[in-house]
Amino acid sequence: MKVSEIMVTDVASLTAEDTVSRALTLMVNRSIHQVPVVDGNGAYSGMIFAKQFLASSAQPTSKLKSFVTNTSSLSPDDEVEHAAKMILGTGNRALPVVHNDKLAGILSETDIAQTADFGHAIVDEVMSGAIVIEEDTSLADAVSKMRRYNISRLPVINTVGVLRGILSILDAASIIAMPMDRASKSAGISGARSKVKGDVKVKDIMRRAVAVERGTKLNDLSEHFKKNEELVVVGDSRPMGVVTPKDALELVLPKKGEPAIHMAHLENEEESRRVEGEIARFVKKIQGRIRDVQNVVVYADKHKTRKYSLRCRLITGKGVINAHAVGYDPISAVKELIRKLDRQVKAEHTQKVNKRKQRGTGRRV
Structure with a gap:
């Protein structure tokens, strides 16, 4: 399925010269958390987010040009699976769909969720x-x-x-x-x-x-x-x-022959590669204990306290293992994250072994 088949084309947009007050009012009235910003010719310039305003001391009359954030964009011809990966990778709720530099529409996580088949997932x-x-x-x-x-x-x-x-x-x-x-x-x-x-x-x-x-x-x-x-x-x-x-x-991410690791929010490419490498080694280590690991999604957040928090969702064929850790840098955070994941994996593996033993005892009786 192509992005053009499910994207929304009736998009509310603003310009860089609009005010913070107008942006917040639009978000509240339309129940949206982000709004694309375009120039006078309709070309996409970036996105503004509700979180930015609530965390700032901006004046109501402040121009939006100080708050516009550059984002990735989608093409109408992109596959929906690719779009899902892009949205998760950026951490945004939606991404603009751009054609010939013009804003053609917007695709949100909700648009994809409404059309996806999640099988027997609960x-x-x-x-x-x-x-x-x-x-x-x-x-x-x-x-x-x-x-x-x-x-x-x-x-x-x-x-x-x-x-x-x-x-x-x-x-x-x-x-x-x-x-x-x-x-x-x-x-x-x-x-x-x-x-x-x-x-x-x-x-x-x-x-x-x-x-x-x-x-x-x-x-x-x-x-x-x-x-x-x-x-x-x-x-x-x-x-x-x-x-x-x-x-x-996360359940509709592209599936490969081996577990795929998806990094989100970590802008520093070197740090992202190092965190991904640590996670990859851990996933390889647990393959004997947890089978059918399909995807691993890691969300990174940098806080005002200069600490980093990492949230990980290890998606298997039988469920999801969640873990959260905090550190003063991404590497210390990922090491703590892996320790927490390892404890959960060991606990689940022990539980499975005990169940097999109980079934074996029951058959002998």
């Missing part, structure tokens, strides 16, 4: 652990928590841990954007945020969460992904994990 295999927040927490603390964990959403719970709703970065932006339209030229976003710190709580702006039970097949969720950017996996009404279109996308 939510348990791809979900990320749920980092939650209580409904009486202040909005400012919720935004701070999202920044700390570099995530865009938080399942909201009550005091006994039952799921009550969901809060995303766009929900926070909807509150911050309101005073921005009326703000003075000297008032920055950080100033607008300070006005809502004390009196806006998570429960005031959270949305209804779409909850699914563990064991639900991913192929049954394509309709949900049309209207929701995340699904909360629950057990006994309590959040167990979160599934996004990007999580599901």
Whole structure:
């Protein structure tokens, strides 16, 4: 399938001369986290992201030209599998589709997830652990928590841990954007945020969460992904994990004869190669214990504390092994990551061996 068959052509775009206030308002109204920027002739210039504004002290009247980020682009003739790999590699939710330098459309992780066939895969295999927040927490603390964990959403719970709703970065932006339209030229976003710190709580702006039970097949969720950017996996009404279109996308990555390693977010090519090399050696080492390793996806994030965090999803024919590690540089982080992965692999291998022994004992009896 080609990108042109599923891309969206009715694309909201802005120019570098538009303001931060206009960009945030557009994102909130259209429920989008990123907007392509074009020049006067419709040529693609780059992308702006909601996270940038919430992490900055930009003024409402600031021009977008200071926030435009260069991104990779897709061609209408690219294969969808290639597009999935590109989107995961950049860490963005969507990539522009460019033809003759002009913005022809945009393709998102959701567009691909809606058309993919995930076979017998279930939510348990791809979900990320749920980092939650209580409904009486202040909005400012919720935004701070999202920044700390570099995530865009938080399942909201009550005091006994039952799921009550969901809060995303766009929900926070909807509150911050309101005073921005009326703000003075000297008032920055950080100033607008300070006005809502004390009196806006998570429960005031959270949305209804779409909850699914563990064991639900991913192929049954394509309709949900049309209207929701995340699904909360629950057990006994309590959040167990979160599934996004990007999580599901990992299952449609191109499969080769040997495990493929996909690096995301790590811009330094030398560091990326070194991390990939460490992971490749580890995957080769565990082949005897874990069979049918298909893909390994590693997400790297650099934090303001100068620390690096690595998130790894080791995708096998029977499920996904997740691990997360932090270090002062990518190499120390990947070594800690491998230690954590190795512990999980050993635990799963031991469990399989014990089950085989139990079955053998049962047959003898």
